[in-house]
Amino acid sequence: MGLFNAVMALSGALDTDVSEHEKLARHTSFRIGGPAALFVTCHSYHALRHAIEQLEHESVPWVILGRGSNVLVSDDGYEGAVVTLGNEFSRTLIAEDGCTVTVGAGTVLARLVNEAYAKGLSGLEFAVGIPGTVGGAVSMDAGTRDEWIGRLVQDVLTYKPGEGIKHYRGSDVIWGYRATSLPHDEILLEVTLALKQAPKTEIRDRMERYLSRRRHTQPQAVASCGSVFRNPPEGSVGKMVEDCGLKGFSVGGAQVSEVHANVIVNTGSASASDVLAVMQEMYGKVREKFGVELQPEVKFLGFSRR
Known part of the structure; x- marks a missing residue:
C-alpha cells in the first residue's frame, strides 16, 4: 500500500493535519492501543473528501474515529489511516x-x-x-x-x-x-x-437524576469503554456476569468492574490482550452457566480477525 505516497499527498493539504505513528491509546477512553500508521484530522468536508480519495487511490485502509469511547485498539496498532473530524464538524x-x-x-x-x-x-x-x-x-x-x-x-x-x-x-x-x-x-x-x-x-433536575443513576451504577474516574457486551433480548449481561462470580476478576491490568460487571476497567497498565482475556472469561462463564452467547458491543480496531 502507498503509505508514503498518501503522506506526501496529504501533508500540507488545506484543512488537514497529518501525523505518522500516532499512539491510539491517546485517542481512546480505554487508554489502550498501539500506533496508527497515519492519523489524519480533516477540518472541512472538502478536506475529508480529498483525504479519503487519496487513501483509497493509494490502497491505504482507513477508519473513522470519534472520541474512541467504545473501541478496543490492538496492542500492535492499526496498519492504516485513522481519520478524525475536526473544526467544521464541531x-x-x-x-x-x-x-x-x-x-x-x-x-x-x-x-x-x-x-x-x-x-x-x-x-x-x-x-x-x-x-x-x-x-x-x-x-x-x-x-x-x-x-x-x-x-x-x-x-x-x-x-x-x-x-x-x-x-x-x-x-x-x-x-x-x-x-x-x-x-x-x-x-x-x-x-x-x-x-x-x-x-x-x-432540564437540570432531569440531568441530575440521570447523572446520579450513572454514578451509582457505572464506574467513575477510571479508563473503560463502557459496556463490553450487548444485553440479550431477555436479561442483563451485568447481572449474568456477576452471578458467575466474575466481579473483580482480572488479567494483567484489565478488571471486571466492581460497580458494573459488564464493564472492564483499565486499572492503569492494561493491554488489549488483557482485555480480550477478560472478555473471553466472561463469555465462557456466561455461556456455561446460562447458555447465552454474548455479542460484543465494543468495536475492535487493528485485530486480524475481527
Whole structure:
C-alpha cells in the first residue's frame, strides 16, 4: 500500500493535519492501543473528501474515529489511516424555531447536552454522562433502555466515498438497540435533532437524576469503554456476569468492574490482550452457566480477525 505516497499527498493539504505513528491509546477512553500508521484530522468536508480519495487511490485502509469511547485498539496498532473530524464538524446551529438543532458529527456529545441546557432545550437529558461524539452516538443509537438519540433525529447527512453527500430522513432510518440501518460504508457528517423548549430548572433536575443513576451504577474516574457486551433480548449481561462470580476478576491490568460487571476497567497498565482475556472469561462463564452467547458491543480496531 502507498503509505508514503498518501503522506506526501496529504501533508500540507488545506484543512488537514497529518501525523505518522500516532499512539491510539491517546485517542481512546480505554487508554489502550498501539500506533496508527497515519492519523489524519480533516477540518472541512472538502478536506475529508480529498483525504479519503487519496487513501483509497493509494490502497491505504482507513477508519473513522470519534472520541474512541467504545473501541478496543490492538496492542500492535492499526496498519492504516485513522481519520478524525475536526473544526467544521464541531459546529452547532439552532434554527429560527428555536428547537431544531443541526450539529456536526465531530461535536462532543457532552458539549451538545450542555449547550441544549443553556438554551433551555429539552430532549437530551438522558445523554448526560455518555461519552463520545454526536456521530458515534447516532451511529450506534446511544441512550438508555427507555430513551435513545434516534427518536430525536429529523435528518442525517453522510458522505459516501466515490459518490458524495447522502441525505436520510430520521423516519426512514431503522433505530435499534445499539444499531441503526445507516450504511456502514458512509461517513456521518451532521445530524438535525428535534428538541423542545422547557424550563431550565426542569432540564437540570432531569440531568441530575440521570447523572446520579450513572454514578451509582457505572464506574467513575477510571479508563473503560463502557459496556463490553450487548444485553440479550431477555436479561442483563451485568447481572449474568456477576452471578458467575466474575466481579473483580482480572488479567494483567484489565478488571471486571466492581460497580458494573459488564464493564472492564483499565486499572492503569492494561493491554488489549488483557482485555480480550477478560472478555473471553466472561463469555465462557456466561455461556456455561446460562447458555447465552454474548455479542460484543465494543468495536475492535487493528485485530486480524475481527
